[in-house]
Amino acid sequence: MKEEDGFAIRGFWFSVAGMGGGGHKNYSVNPNDYKLLEEVGYGASATVYRAIYLPLNEVVAVKCLDLDRCNSNLDDIRREAQTMSLIDHPNVIGAYCSFVVDSYLWVIMPFMAEGSCLHLMKIAYPEGFEESAIGSILKETLKALEYLHRHGHIHRDVKAGNILLDSNGEVKLADFGVSACMFDKGDRQRSRNTFVGTPCWMAPEVLQPQSGYDFKADIWSFGITALELAHGHAPFSKYPPMKVLLMTIQNAPPGLDYDRDKKFSKSFKEMVAMCLVKDQTKRPTAEKLLKHSFFKNAKPPELSVKKLFADLPSLWNRVKALQLKDAAQLALKKMPSAEQEALSQSQYQRGVSAWNFDIEDLKFQASLVQDEDEIQEIKEEHGSGKVHMKKRWQDAYGSKADLGSSVSTDLIISEHINGDEGLQDKGQVGGVKISESDTMESDSQGKSSLRKNGSKTELPPPISEKDSLLAKSRPQTVKGRQTQSGPLMPGMVVGQSIPERARTSERSENETQQPVEKAQQVRRAPSFSGPLNLPNRASANSLSAPIKSSGGFRESLDDKSKTNLVQIKGRFSVTSENVDLVKDIPLCTVPRRSSQGSSLRKSASVGDWIFESKQLPTNHLPKEIGNSSMPASILMPHLQNLFQQTSIQQDLIMNLLNSLQSAEAADASQNGKLPPVPCNPENNGNVDGAVTERERLLLTKICELQARMNDLTDELTAEKSKYIQLQQRINMVSGQEDGDRRS
Numbered sequence: 214m215k216e217e218d219g220f221a222i223r224g225f226w227f228s229v230a231g232m233g234g235g236g237h238k239n240y241s242v243n244p245n246d247y248k249l250l251e252e253v254g255y256g257a258s259a260t261v262y263r264a265i266y267l268p269l270n271e272v273v274a275v276k277c278l279d280l281d282r283c284n285s286n287l288d289d290i291r292r293e294a295q296t297m298s299l300i301d302h303p304n305v306i307g308a309y310c311s312f313v314v315d316s317y318l319w320v321i322m323p324f325m326a327e328g329s330c331l332h333l334m335k336i337a338y339p340e341g342f343e344e345s346a347i348g349s350i351l352k353e354t355l356k357a358l359e360y361l362h363r364h365g366h367i368h369r370d371v372k373a374g375n376i377l378l379d380s381n382g383e384v385k386l387a388d389f390g391v392s393a394c395m396f397d398k399g400d401r402q403r404s405r406n407t408f409v410g411t412p413c414w415m416a417p418e419v420l421q422p423q424s425g426y427d428f429k430a431d432i433w434s435f436g437i438t439a440l441e442l443a444h445g446h447a448p449f450s451k452y453p454p455m456k457v458l459l460m461t462i463q464n465a466p467p468g469l470d471y472d473r474d475k476k477f478s479k480s481f482k483e484m485v486a487m488c489l490v491k492d493q494t495k496r497p498t499a500e501k502l503l504k505h506s507f508f509k510n511a512k513p514p515e516l517s518v519k520k521l522f523a524d525l526p527s528l529w530n531r532v533k534a535l536q537l538k539d540a541a542q543l544a545l546k547k548m549p550s551a552e553q554e555a556l557s558q559s560q561y562q563r564g565v566s567a568w569n570f571d572i573e574d575l576k577f578q579a580s581l582v583q584d585e586d587e588i589q590e591i592k593e594e595h596g597s598g599k600v601h602m603k604k605r606w607q608d609a610y611g612s613k614a615d616l617g618s619s620v621s622t623d624l625i626i627s628e629h630i631n632g633d634e635g636l637q638d639k640g641q642v643g644g645v646k647i648s649e650s651d652t653m654e655s656d657s658q659g660k661s662s663l664r665k666n667g668s669k670t671e672l673p674p675p676i677s678e679k680d681s682l683l684a685k686s687r688p689q690t691v692k693g694r695q696t697q698s699g700p701l702m703p704g705m706v707v708g709q710s711i712p713e714r715a716r717t718s719e720r721s722e723n724e725t726q727q728p729v730e731k732a733q734q735v736r737r738a739p740s741f742s743g744p745l746n747l748p749n750r751a752s753a754n755s756l757s758a759p760i761k762s763s764g765g766f767r768e769s770l771d772d773k774s775k776t777n778l779v780q781i782k783g784r785f786s787v788t789s790e791n792v793d794l795v796k797d798i799p800l801c802t803v804p805r806r807s808s809q810g811s812s813l814r815k816s817a818s819v820g821d822w823i824f825e826s827k828q829l830p831t832n833h834l835p836k837e838i839g840n841s842s843m844p845a846s847i848l849m850p851h852l853q854n855l856f857q858q859t860s861i862q863q864d865l866i867m868n869l870l871n872s873l874q875s876a877e878a879a880d881a882s883q884n885g886k887l888p889p890v891p892c893n894p895e896n897n898g899n900v901d902g903a904v905t906e907r908e909r910l911l912l913t914k915i916c917e918l919q920a921r922m923n924d925l926t927d928e929l930t931a932e933k934s935k936y937i938q939l940q941q942r943i944n945m946v947s948g949q950e951d952g953d954r955r956s
């Protein structure tokens with residue numbers, strides 16, 4: 214490759230020329246030819262600017278991909294750039310060219326003046342679009358998918374955040390950050406067994422690394438996107454990522470409800486149901502789906518889509534409004550834990566791409582998390598008083614891995630049973646905060662939405678600059694690497710201090726600040742060993758998503774919990790070949806699954822990993838424990854450990870009880886009947902059969918649970934009496950010791 218054809222980064226050449234976007238003009242690879250204007254979007258690893266291509270005086274979009282912050286490896290980035298430059302389809306956003314500026318890859322592409330569908334929904338249609346607009350948007354998107362699939366590409370990240378709209382109603386599918394080529398061989402082929410995507414939109418087969426997947430995974434995501442456009446959010450979006458994964462695998466596929474979604478046509482519902490079939494082989498191809506009556510009757514986008522943004526302010530002003538709202542939300546959460554929770558949840562809610570997880574660990578974590586609906590004030594008679602089990606569960610599992618990280622992270626699991634001190638936040642279970650405001654459709658969101666039919670843009674509540682900065686300035690959480698060297702555009706850099714990127718409130722007042730500077734602001738290098746970095750935005754693609762707590766790492770565990778802290782070094786990136794990451798964890802310390810010698814086993818009925826009582830340390834206590842001549846100083850730690858384990862067991866039992874209660878509650882809510890049979894073409898219309906089958910399964914499940922609960926209760930009673938005996942012994946021993954000392 215010739216020098217002028219590309220730029221090398223760390224040994225990789227980047228193809229730069231391209232005709233993407235159907236254009237046939239030449240775009241230079243000189244950054245000085247581009248004048249960056251307003252920021253119009255941002256994702257996990259990129260910020261997108263409206264810009265002017267000076268030689269042609271043409272408006273373009275410049276996506277500045279931070280190579281330091283980028284989750285993908287350089288090969289993937291190069292592939293994205295190449296894919297984009299080769300694309301030539303009216304519904305797929307192609308790249309005019311791409312080149313490297315400092316540590317950024319600049320991708321020059323057509324500017325889509327109305328931004329993403331997600332932005333639009335967040336700002337003006339929090340409850341989703343009307344059917345005619347959805348039909349048009351989906352049809353254009355499906356054409357894009359058909360084109361990509363025909364050319365051997367799986368997009369792997371189809372979602373409203375990646376569907377861009379132009380002011381003339383044009384619809385284009387964007388973001389090839391995680392796309393894969395179906396013709397890849399060897400390692401590249403194996404990459405399709407890797408778990409990437411955005412949780413809510415990911416097909417079940419993508420979540421099960423052993424199964425492998427193909428372009429049908431895009432059809433599933435397309436179905437989820439249809440629901441997202443219909444409701445304003447993706448199904449399961451209120452749950453933490455790990456729960457989403459579990460629900461996607463275990464639950465019946467989501468769909469449009471025949472009762473709740475009355476406003477939508479039968480053919481729309483049918484189309485969605487066809488996409489959301491768990492068996493990928495039964496999903497239609499994009500080509501076939503295009504022939505569905507729903508798309509045949511779809512209106513041209515210039516009729517149905519264009520009117521969506523007729524009365525809205527410009528894209529950058531909308532983005533700014535949403536950023537302010539984000540900043541306000543972030544500032545309102547002043548606690549460090551809230552910041553970390555915000556990171557995880559915002560990454561999740563904004564639909565960050567290219568998530569890499571340890572699926573087994575996620576399943577385990579997910580099984581520990583209860584739905585907010587399921588959380589009940591369960592109290593247990595324990596000792597002298599009543600113990601609030603929700604709190605106790607938090608105490609036991611207050612710390613957990615942040616699964617929302619797109620960077621390499623350590624898994625920190627702490628068994629800290631510290632009574633109430635271990636409690637981080639009210640309503641936090643298993644490290645996942647569960648509160649009433651913990652939904653995408655929170656009031657605050659509604660309030661600050663810029664509704665189309667309303668005449669005013671309702672901005673977020675005013676916040677002081679101090680507040681807005683507070684959340685971003687904590688040294689222990691912002692471990693950013695500030696890039697001091699600017700892009701190769703000296704003429705465009707204003708010689709003033711560069712404010713932190715997240716200081717949106719400040720920035721909004723400082724309109725003169727150059728976008729290039731913005732591109733230089735706090736750039737966080739991936740953390741390969743430490744806890745998660747604090748987000749410098751509350752959310753990105755979703756922008757207005759409320760900050761929810763989630764599985765954020767607890768960065769600063771208190772001293773007590775540190776005593777029992779276990780760190781598992783390693784990345785969450787797991788392929789089908791390496792799902793078993795953490796064999797080296799002391800099993801008695803971390804309640805988690807491992808393929809061999811696990812202290813946990815899976816309950817067939819609830820999917821929870823439960824302590825195998827025979828492997829509990831109680832049964833492996835050193836012989837000395839039974840020897841009353843042992844000094845108390847040796848016995849005490851063992852007994853404390855025993856006590857902790859017993860508490861964990863109790864919590865697990867309560868969790869089981871909770872599951873059982875939820876199942877029963879669901880039953881009750883169905884008037885003594887079963888949960889609704891999902892609308893699913895797999896039922897083939899045989900509703901009665903499905904109900905009976907479901908009923909049978911549910912009953913079996915309840916029986917299993919009851920049996921399991923009885924077993925565990927017995928085990929617990931046995932453990933309790935052991936504990937009491939041991940306590941008596943320790944009292945005796947200490948009495949003896951005292952006597953000895955005195956004599």
Ligand SMILES: Nc1ncnc2c1ncn2[C@@H]1O[C@H](COP(=O)(O)OP(=O)(O)OP(=O)(O)O)[C@@H](O)[C@H]1O
Binds near residue numbers: 325
């Ligand atoms: N060509 C464009 N014209 C206008 N806005 C754009 C364009 N490309 C992207 N955007 C906006 O910028 C946002 C982020 O872009 P993009 O999704 O490509 O970044 P990313 O870092 O790859 O995001 P993700 O988190 O999904 O991986 C988009 O959601 C969209 O709102």
